Amino acid sequence: MTTTDPVAILAALIRCPSVTPEEGGALDLLQSLLSDQGFSVDRLPFQTEGRPKIDNLYASAGSGGPHLLFAGHTDVVPAGDEAAWSSPPFGAKVRDDVMVGRGAVDMKGGIAAFLAAYARCVEKHGRLKGKVSLLITGDEEGPALDGTVRVLDALDQRGEKFDACLVGEPTNPEMIGDMIKVGRRGSHTCTLTIRGTQGHVAYPHLADNPIRALVPMLNALMDPPLDQGSERFQPSNLEVTTVEIGNQATNVVPAEARAVFNIRFNDHWTAETLVEEIERRLAAAAKDTSLRPGREAIEWQTDWVPRVSEVFVTHDDHLIGTLMRAVESVTGRTPDLSTSGGTSDARFVKNYCPVVEFGLVGQTMHKIDEQVPLADLERLTRVYERFLTAWFAKESPS
Numbered sequence: 001m002t003t004t005d006p007v008a009i010l011a012a013l014i015r016c017p018s019v020t021p022e023e024g025g026a027l028d029l030l031q032s033l034l035s036d037q038g039f040s041v042d043r044l045p046f047q048t049e050g051r052p053k054i055d056n057l058y059a060s061a062g063s064g065g066p067h068l069l070f071a072g073h074t075d076v077v078p079a080g081d082e083a084a085w086s087s088p089p090f091g092a093k094v095r096d097d098v099m100v101g102r103g104a105v106d107m108k109g110g111i112a113a114f115l116a117a118y119a120r121c122v123e124k125h126g127r128l129k130g131k132v133s134l135l136i137t138g139d140e141e142g143p144a145l146d147g148t149v150r151v152l153d154a155l156d157q158r159g160e161k162f163d164a165c166l167v168g169e170p171t172n173p174e175m176i177g178d179m180i181k182v183g184r185r186g187s188h189t190c191t192l193t194i195r196g197t198q199g200h201v202a203y204p205h206l207a208d209n210p211i212r213a214l215v216p217m218l219n220a221l222m223d224p225p226l227d228q229g230s231e232r233f234q235p236s237n238l239e240v241t242t243v244e245i246g247n248q249a250t251n252v253v254p255a256e257a258r259a260v261f262n263i264r265f266n267d268h269w270t271a272e273t274l275v276e277e278i279e280r281r282l283a284a285a286a287k288d289t290s291l292r293p294g295r296e297a298i299e300w301q302t303d304w305v306p307r308v309s310e311v312f313v314t315h316d317d318h319l320i321g322t323l324m325r326a327v328e329s330v331t332g333r334t335p336d337l338s339t340s341g342g343t344s345d346a347r348f349v350k351n352y353c354p355v356v357e358f359g360l361v362g363q364t365m366h367k368i369d370e371q372v373p374l375a376d377l378e379r380l381t382r383v384y385e386r387f388l389t390a391w392f393a394k395e396s397p398s
Contacts, residue, residue: 002119003033003037003115003119004120004123006115006116006117006377006378007112007374010099010104010109010112010372010377011094013029013030013074013103013112014090014101014103014104014108015090015092015101016028016029016074016090018075018076018103018138019075019076019078020076020139020140020141021051021138022075023074023138024074026074026075026138027055027056027057027074027138030057030059030074030111030115031043031057031059034061034115037061037115037119037122038061040059040061043056044057044058044151044154046150048145051145051146054138054139054145054146054147056136056137056138056146056147056148056151057134057135057136058133058134058135058136058155059133059136060131060133060134061118061131061132061133062127062128062129062130062131063131064130064131065130065131065163066131066163066164067131067133067161067162067163068130068132068163068166068391068392069135069162069165069166069353070114070133070135070165070166070168071136071137071166071167071168071345071346071349071355072107072110072134072137072167072168073107073148073345074103074137074138075138075139075142076103076106076108076141077102077106077141077366081368085100085369086369087100089102090102094374098372098373098374099371099374101370102370104364104372105170105362105372106169106362107169107359109170109359109372109376109377109380110168110170110380113360113380113381114134114166114384117382117387117388118384118388120381120385128388128389129392129393130392133162135148135151135152135155137151144345147345149345152348156352162352164316164318164353164356164391165349165354165355165356166323166355166356166358166384166387167181167344167345167346167349167355167357167359168357168359169181169344169362170359170361170362170365171341171358171359171362172358172359172361172362173363175331175333175361176327176331176376176379176380176383177327177328177331177333177334177379177383178333178335178336178361179335179336179338179358180335180338180356180357181338181339181341181344181358182313182314182337182339182356183232183312183314184309184311184312184339184343184346184347185233185236185266185311185339186263186264186266186269186274186309186311186312187262187263187264187342187343188262188263188265188271188274188275188309189261189305190260190261190278190302191260191302191303192217192258192260193256193258193300193301193302194210194211194214194258194298194300195210195256195299196208196210196211196213196299197255198252198253198254199253200251200252200253201250201252208253209253209254210254210256210257211254216288217282217285217286217298217300218240218261220281220282221261226238226265226268226274227268227269229266230267230268232267232339233266233267233311233339235266236264236265236269237264238261238263239261239262240259240260240261241260241262242259244258244259244260245257265311266311266339267311267313269311270310270311271308271310275304279302285298286298286300309343309347310347312350314350314356315354316354318391319354319356320337323356323387323391324337325386325390326383326384326387327358327383329386330379330386331379335358358383360376360377
């Protein structure tokens, strides 16, 4: 397999069934390809108690500075109903110049494009004047406990320092060149528990139904809105994702009601000020006696997920400017600098160096018949190639 051909690399990667948390042969394949390109390759497995072991890969070529990191993941979401696919989800079938397969855009295609771009740079110009590293994890689509966050910590303890990072997640809404991600909203998750008194539905005066309080308390979290957005971010939003009563009987008033909600928050908030605001709203709602006439104040409890993703924006003119010019020179499009969308492993990388994200069109990610046009894969490879050449030369791509 030629490492300058992203199509061949992607096909081989898709054929590795690396559904989280399985490595599926994808990291073994990358280790072989990178070793052939002169990279020093480490495998860094980690395991949280009670969870499967996660395999990760870190590879480096060159020495000195500057030091560019490419971050990505080979794990993929399950295929779902394989019978609904037009071709086997791990078959990498090409039809009408479109490759179909799980992980085609999220994000084995980005990895294949970067490997091919690096190989082309070396073929044309020799070794880049600095160091290129790849951090490829196996649990980005999972809980993200034993992947990028653990590898970065281990590398930091070794003394590894990075000047910038490019994450190859699919960022473009419609066409290659639409969007570069230069930041992300934060994410915080909480479970709200309302306690009542279990009893017979025919004797409500002897019971206390927690559901009566749950709905208005959740409404108090969403009205009024948390904010109206900011210069770089869309408005923060709170979404209730589950409501659990656990009551199997239709003639019993339940003792507890729970709801889980997630908040995607912008730079109006920190994790601390956000929690303070949510707790303030809940406390005020709990004292509203109109929610349960004749009852005492509502008994409630919040349990916040310990790990929060903080909001961030990257400010690195060389990194962003070089990538923008590379995108423009290949596609003729001026990309939007966006902070939209969900979270990615960039939320971990930003603690170590400036980070941006640019990859394929994401319309089919996680869907049946996930697919990438071969022309898009080639365009992304050429963008990465121009970016690499220019970033290390500290000049605009020609």
